[in-house]
Amino acid sequence: MSLAQETLSSLRKKLSAREIAPEEIVRDLLQRMEKTEPKIKGYLRWDAEDALRQAKEADISKPLGGVPIAIKDNINTRGDGCTCSSKILEGYVAPYDATVITKLREAGAILLGRTNLDEFAMGSSTENSAITTTRNPWDTERIPGGSSGGSAAVVAARSAIAALGSDTGGSIRQPAALCGIVGLKPTYGRVSRYGLIAFASSLDQIGPMTRTVEDAALILQTIAGPDPRENTSKNLPVPDYLSLMRQPLKGLRVGVPKEYFVSGMDREIEKAVRIAVDWYAKNGAEVIEVSLPNAEAAIAVYYIIATAEASANLARFDGVRYGRRAKDVSDAIDLHARTRAEGFGPEVKRRIILGTYVLSSGYYDAYYNRAQKVRRLMRQDFTEAFKKCDVLLTPTSPTPAFKVGEKTQDPVEMYLADIFTTSANLTEVCAISIPCGFSTAGLPIGLQLMGPHFEEEKLLRAAWNYEQAHEWHKQEPKL
Amino acid sequence: MNYEAVIGLEVHVQLKTRSKMFCGCKNEYGASPNTHACPVCLGLPGSLPVPNEEAVRLTILTGMMLGCKIATVCKFDRKNYYYPDMPKNYQISQYDMPLCEGGAVVLDKFAFPKECQKDPEANAKKPIRLVRIHLEEDVAKSFHFEETSGIDFNRAGTPLMEIVSEADIASPAEAFAYLTTLRRILLYGNVSDADMEKGQMRCDVNISVRPVGQKEFGTKCELKNLNSISGVRRALEHEIQRQIEVVSKGGKIVQETRRWDDVAGQTFLMRVKEQAHDYRYFPDPDLLPVRTDSGLSDAAKASLPELPQQKKDRLIRELALSEYQAEVLSSDQPLCAYFEKASIATKNKAGVANFLINDFLATEPDTSSIAIPPEHFSSLADLVGEGKITSSQAKTVFAELVKTNEAPAAIVARLGLQQISDSSQLEKLCDDAIAANPRSVADYKAGKKNAINALKGNVMKATKGQANPAVVDEILAKKLAS
Numbered sequence: 001m002s003l004a005q006e007t008l009s010s011l012r013k014k015l016s017a018r019e020i021a022p023e024e025i026v027r028d029l030l031q032r033m034e035k036t037e038p039k040i041k042g043y044l045r046w047d048a049e050d051a052l053r054q055a056k057e058a059d060i061s062k063p064l065g066g067v068p069i070a071i072k073d074n075i076n077t078r079g080d081g082c083t084c085s086s087k088i089l090e091g092y093v094a095p096y097d098a099t100v101i102t103k104l105r106e107a108g109a110i111l112l113g114r115t116n117l118d119e120f121a122m123g124s125s126t127e128n129s130a131i132t133t134t135r136n137p138w139d140t141e142r143i144p145g146g147s148s149g150g151s152a153a154v155v156a157a158r159s160a161i162a163a164l165g166s167d168t169g170g171s172i173r174q175p176a177a178l179c180g181i182v183g184l185k186p187t188y189g190r191v192s193r194y195g196l197i198a199f200a201s202s203l204d205q206i207g208p209m210t211r212t213v214e215d216a217a218l219i220l221q222t223i224a225g226p227d228p229r230e231n232t233s234k235n236l237p238v239p240d241y242l243s244l245m246r247q248p249l250k251g252l253r254v255g256v257p258k259e260y261f262v263s264g265m266d267r268e269i270e271k272a273v274r275i276a277v278d279w280y281a282k283n284g285a286e287v288i289e290v291s292l293p294n295a296e297a298a299i300a301v302y303y304i305i306a307t308a309e310a311s312a313n314l315a316r317f318d319g320v321r322y323g324r325r326a327k328d329v330s331d332a333i334d335l336h337a338r339t340r341a342e343g344f345g346p347e348v349k350r351r352i353i354l355g356t357y358v359l360s361s362g363y364y365d366a367y368y369n370r371a372q373k374v375r376r377l378m379r380q381d382f383t384e385a386f387k388k389c390d391v392l393l394t395p396t397s398p399t400p401a402f403k404v405g406e407k408t409q410d411p412v413e414m415y416l417a418d419i420f421t422t423s424a425n426l427t428e429v430c431a432i433s434i435p436c437g438f439s440t441a442g443l444p445i446g447l448q449l450m451g452p453h454f455e456e457e458k459l460l461r462a463a464w465n466y467e468q469a470h471e472w473h474k475q476e477p478k479l
Numbered sequence: 480m481n482y483e484a485v486i487g488l489e490v491h492v493q494l495k496t497r498s499k500m501f502c503g504c505k506n507e508y509g510a511s512p513n514t515h516a517c518p519v520c521l522g523l524p525g526s527l528p529v530p531n532e533e534a535v536r537l538t539i540l541t542g543m544m545l546g547c548k549i550a551t552v553c554k555f556d557r558k559n560y561y562y563p564d565m566p567k568n569y570q571i572s573q574y575d576m577p578l579c580e581g582g583a584v585v586l587d588k589f590a591f592p593k594e595c596q597k598d599p600e601a602n603a604k605k606p607i608r609l610v611r612i613h614l615e616e617d618v619a620k621s622f623h624f625e626e627t628s629g630i631d632f633n634r635a636g637t638p639l640m641e642i643v644s645e646a647d648i649a650s651p652a653e654a655f656a657y658l659t660t661l662r663r664i665l666l667y668g669n670v671s672d673a674d675m676e677k678g679q680m681r682c683d684v685n686i687s688v689r690p691v692g693q694k695e696f697g698t699k700c701e702l703k704n705l706n707s708i709s710g711v712r713r714a715l716e717h718e719i720q721r722q723i724e725v726v727s728k729g730g731k732i733v734q735e736t737r738r739w740d741d742v743a744g745q746t747f748l749m750r751v752k753e754q755a756h757d758y759r760y761f762p763d764p765d766l767l768p769v770r771t772d773s774g775l776s777d778a779a780k781a782s783l784p785e786l787p788q789q790k791k792d793r794l795i796r797e798l799a800l801s802e803y804q805a806e807v808l809s810s811d812q813p814l815c816a817y818f819e820k821a822s823i824a825t826k827n828k829a830g831v832a833n834f835l836i837n838d839f840l841a842t843e844p845d846t847s848s849i850a851i852p853p854e855h856f857s858s859l860a861d862l863v864g865e866g867k868i869t870s871s872q873a874k875t876v877f878a879e880l881v882k883t884n885e886a887p888a889a890i891v892a893r894l895g896l897q898q899i900s901d902s903s904q905l906e907k908l909c910d911d912a913i914a915a916n917p918r919s920v921a922d923y924k925a926g927k928k929n930a931i932n933a934l935k936g937n938v939m940k941a942t943k944g945q946a947n948p949a950v951v952d953e954i955l956a957k958k959l960a961s
Contacts, residue, residue: 074525075525076523076524076525082524082525084524089524092524094523094525095518095523096518096523096526098525193527194525194526194527195525195526196525197524197525198524198525198765200764201763201764201765202764228529229527229529230527230529230765231527231528231529231530231765231766231767232764232765232766232767308761309764311559311759312557312559312567312569312759312761315559315561315567315568315569316522316524316566316567316568317524318561318563318568320563320630321521321522321523321566322523322524332562332563333561335563336561336568356759359559359759359761360757360759361757361759364759364761368761
């Protein structure tokens with residue numbers, strides 16, 4: 001068996017026991033990547049030599065010492081590119097480390113490989129990458145989900161032990177569900193955004209994508225915590241996730257929001273999630289039906305707020321200081337306009353235009369302001385719901401992985417892939433997706449758990465207990 | 480027909496903080512280009528702003544000094560527009576919840592140009608109301624070379640306060656007084672160095688004219704490139720004339736931005752204002768709202784200085800200075816602080832003020848760091864006040880003092896300048912003078928009272944100027960009368 005197939009926690013045990021060395025893990029992974037990458041294309045690039053050097057220097061006594069982790073290519077790592085899978089960042093080399101990268105380095109992790117994403121994390125299939133299209137390891141005709149599709153695919157394909165993703169409207173959880181892995185979006189403010197190239201600043205969070213709940217807890221333990229470089233990071237101590245997650249289910253109240261089980265949803269997904277709900281009821285948890293009355297507005301609110309913020313966040317890509325620059329321009333305005341026209345892909349342009357529109361004078365109140373009001377109502381809904389329950393249980397994605405090209409012609413249909421996930425970002429709560437079954441076509445199905453602000457331990461406890469009693473996460477795609 | 484001007488000013492002030500508005504880079508003028516630039520102030524992807532509390536405190540302090548209402552909660556907004564010297568292509572500013580609202584700058588008589596200080600408008604203590612003061616980040620600075628342009632990001636992210644006045648200003652002299660008074664207050668609060676030539680204080684002007692008696696405003700023009708307070712005055716004088724000429728010939732003013740050329744003494748068209756720019760302001764999601772009632776306001780209140788007007792009143796009331804002395808001293812904070820130190824130990828406070836204003840300022844206009852120990856001024860004033868040296872001797876002592884920083888008493892001893900008031904010593908000298916100048920004595924006795932001066936001159940000469948002239952006068956008069 002290749003070390004690439006093992007989980008982070010099992011590798012850590014073996015490393016601590018001196019049964020294996022970090023270089024062996026890196027070599028096994030590189031070998032695995034050579035085999036799977038031609039089919040999956042989850043990585044944009046990796047530096048084998050540098051990874052082996054890091055492995056040699058790795059301090060095994062550290063919490064993540066000696067374990068390689070793949071990074072979504074929208075997180076700045078000093079000395080490396082950070083493309084956001086966009087042409088506009090061609091040639092950009094990050095002069096600084098994101099806070100999560102600093103924390104991973106300090107915890108002894110090896111940084112190995114940069115993963116593909118929808119351009120600027122805008123998309124749900126990774127087809128919006130301007131560099132390459134990543135395939136789902138369970139069926140390479142299908143998409144891996146997005147926008148952290150590269151990270152999800154390589155973790156599922158066993159060509160990465162674990163990865164970091166970012167989640168603005170479901171970008172960690174939806175690809176995790178579609179690739180049969182664990183994806184955790186922490187509470188807004190729990191993990192520093194400093195160094196994550198912003199899509200929508202009030203929604204973005206970095207989180208772990210792993211094969212087990214325990215691995216997710218391990219990484220969260222390292223990357224969570226206050227950051228003086230981020231004003232919106234929350235100054236709260238980080239609890240001991242690994243021990244809290246092992247608390248028994250007994251007494252945990254699982255809320256099932258009725259609005260998330262809509263007529264017309266995929267039958268196999270509904271069935272798999274219902275079975276999971278029953279499992280919780282039978283295994284010590286208390287299952288309660290709850291209501292989130294404003295849930296149906298989530299997609300509309302999300303696409304107003306996210307695009308508004310993105311329209312300003314992406315304004316800095318103008319060819320003046322870094323990245324791609326249009327040639328033979330006549331003046332500064334021409335430089336801005338042509339650099340952006342040539343550098344951005346169609347979905348990014350669509351969202352910039354949409355965001356510019358909703359902020360325009362005369363439309364601001366009808367769109368942006370109204371969306372903010374509904375966002376506040378949604379937050380109240382969640383606060384009310386969490387008075388009755390500890391976690392909310394829903395499907396992660398309305399469908400299993402769809403075929404490459406299937407939804408690219410209809411942006412709205414693509415947007416609906418995030419129908420169950422955007423609420424957690426809008427309300428800033430934490431959420432996790434874990435495997436809960438397979439469709440008859442053999443495609444993974446994920447269930448989503450959402451928890452109150454800064455109570456990730458409740459999510460991990462609910463998820464870990466479920467995972468202990470099931471084998472879904474142990475299934476490997478045949479490649 | 481008579482016309483009147485309606486003027487409003489927008490003043491940008493760079494705050495004197497150690498670091499920039501949203502990052503830890505040094506806030507320093509004059510460093511070599513792009514040496515104070517980090518991922519945050521370069522707007523690199525992934526970087527995030529963290530607000531500088533000191534800048535918030537200084538803005539609150541300014542608001543308190545100007546009598547503004549201080550918001551208990553304020554927020555930062557993004558102002559979206561494209562410009563090569565703006566790293567993020569949005570500026571972090573404050574839109575609908577500024578830190579300060581209202582308040583006023585009361586025009587001080589001595590803040591008017593010298594030749595206007597006797598005019599009624601200079602003595603009206605007119606308040607110029609403020610609309611608001613908000614906090615934002617400065618942009619970078621562009622330089623244009625022959626074939627290329629360069630951008631210096633040292634300035635990018637410097638904390639910048641924008642002070643917006645109502646259109647209460649009615650003349651170029653009032654605009655001059657407004658800026659002078661405002662600048663003085665900013666210096667007092669140590670909020671900014673407010674040097675217009677260094678761009679630490681920048682001023683945009685909105686100006687329109689209307690026939691006297693008309694209520695509606697005329698069409699306004701905006702003036703830019705105003706690099707000094709006197710430049711603002713000159714630009715306004717010119718622009719008012721230009722607008723009156725256009726209007727009185729039946730023409731119409733077009734809303735436009737005009738550039739002041741100080742050398743040519745004219746304004747030139749920069750651009751015609753099209754429809755209002757849509758900046759698409761929205762709350763910056765990277766920045767939490769700032770509460771000022773959680774300590775920031777208290778900190779600002781604790782650093783509130785005595786303001787120029789208060790200081791001036793106190794100098795007149797408590798130290799019995801003349802209005803002129805109080806004005807000169809209070810208009811220069813370092814000089815005034817020095818005066819207060821120098822005058823503590825002496826009763827002759829007006830004497831210290833006189834030495835500083837008449838003698839010191841004549842030799843050394845830079846008052847930021849005065850090398851002479853302040854206690855020397857008190858001793859000098861004491862020597863004069865107690866009649867130990869004459870005023871003209873004091874000038875000699877002062878000239879030495881500036882050169883050597885020696886204690887005045889030591890100078891007096893070294894130069895042998897002690898004033899002689901001892902009558903027995905002087906009586907002998909007076910007798911000698913009377914004996915040696917029979918002609919003057921005769922003249923005096925014949926009614927030419929001035930003739931006593933020649934005798935006195937004799938005594939002074941004999942004592943190398945050390946004789947107390949009042950005592951000599953007295954002795955001579957007594958002797959000649961007998």
